Amino acid sequence: MSSVAYELARCHVCGAAETDEIANIDDVRAEVEALWAFHTRRMRPGTPPKRLLDRAAFSERPPVRVVRCRACGLVYRNPQERERELREIYESEDGLEPEVLEGLHCTQRESYRAQARRLTGVHDTAGTGLEIGSYVGAFLAAARDAGWRFEGVDVNEAAVCFARSKGFSVTEGTIDAIPLTRRFDAVAIWNCLDQLADPRHVIARARGLLKPDGVLAVRVPNGEAYARWRHAAIADGSRVARALLAHNNLLTFPYRYGFTQRSLTRLLRDAGLRMVRVHGDTLVPIADRYTLPWASLEERVVKVALRLARKLRITPASASPWIEVYARPLT
Secondary structure, three states: OOOOOEEEOOOOOOOOOOOEEEEEEEHHHHHHHHHHHHHHHOOOOOHHHHHHHHHHHHOOOOOOOOOEEEOOEEHHHEEOOOOOOHHHHOOOOOOOOOHHHHHHHHHHHHHHHHHHHHHHHHHOOOOOOEEEEEOOHHHHHHHHHHHOEEEEEEEEEHHHHHHHHHHEEEEEEOHHOOOOOOOEEEEEOOOOHHOOOOHHHHHHHHHHHHEEEEEEEEEEHHHHHHHHHHHHHHOOOOHHHHHHHHHHHOOOOOOOOOEHHHHHHHHHHHOEEEEEEEEEEEEOOOOOOOOOOHHHHHHHHEEEEEEHHOOOOOOOOHHHEEEEEEEEEEE
């Protein structure tokens, strides 16, 4: 796509128009430069340009401006890409060679084991499930290992074909491709809701696919954490804050929405769901064979420290780069 059309938007969660600016176009440019410099220093000499691009550029272009809703706290791009163009980005996402897909599957499968365990703990037992945005099938594999019978749905043809080659049932399309006559013990939306044009519709549709005692699991980037750390990283030059944001894919805000616990609570309640558990977390590991050893260690230290601080309640969930929530239908 040679150009992208934007449109002004209100808060997707509560409809309010009053916002506070978190980052303007100059701020975002500074973040883009900081992110490139950050990863360039941490990659081995001779790293293929495509591998570096994967770290410092994302599916969606950097935002023009990032704001926070005064009413519910949702952090979002304003203006935003139009829905049609956003859909085309993910349907035609390139760079999905078999070797890359296999590497992503193996790396993410190990990380998704924790999500599968937490989901089982909330639901009390394994059962049937649907993952929205199943991508390379890593969670489908982790869920199967934990005794679940999950299937997936994804808009990207290459990712769907790859997941099917692993033996999983995956529908190509959006959540609307799954008939509402079906019911699941769990619906999972990992690292996907923040990129969708209409999260409100997706949550409502997911609620309709749940059994009366089912569980909805959602994992999203924490907009409050981005707002909290970006000023320290860019304006104050804090290396710790910059590493925290960069290692968790928050620097340059490559998402359409950055949810907060408050905004998620409202979004779920409006769909007839109640939040039953909140888990503050970090991004899955991103270091690979092109990452310098000290940089791989740095990433592990940063993420372990964040998780430990959350576990010991040194920091609140609002400081965690990612939020994982579990919800059940209202009775």
